[in-house]
Amino acid sequence: MNKRLPAIVLAILLVAVLPSCSNRISRDPLGTGSSITPDAIDSMYAEFIDSEKKDSEYQADSDTETEYPYGLDGQHTVYWYGDLPIYHTNADCIFVKTADNAESSTLAEALEKGRTELCHECEELDKLK
Secondary structure (H helix, E strand, O other): OOOOHHHHHHHHHHHHHHHHHHHHHHHOOOOOOOOOOHHHHHHHHHHHHHHHHHHHHHHHHHHHOOOOHHHOOOOOEEEEOOOOOEEEOOOOOHHHHHOOOOEEEEHHHHHHOOOOEEOHHHHHHOOOO
């Protein structure tokens, strides 16, 4: 057996297979059945920008129509303390009264800051259910 045979076989395979792979990749690199051309890239970019605009318009619309929990108004004053996700609707809540670092804001601001759970004590005090 010739010692060069494996190298020759490898060279033949590379010459025969590699060009067909590179042609396929250059014609359809994503395997989508469509060619990547400058016009196709411009079209994809335009679709992306359009979808981003729609997303931002949706977010702007949803901000103006926010439904707050328990029928409360976004301007309702709430209280919180520490890094807990809990907000309080009643200044007479035992937890608010005993907190050293209680802060207040509107409900809308509290929700934006991640205060998303109503205190169970306040729920009972204000009869919110």
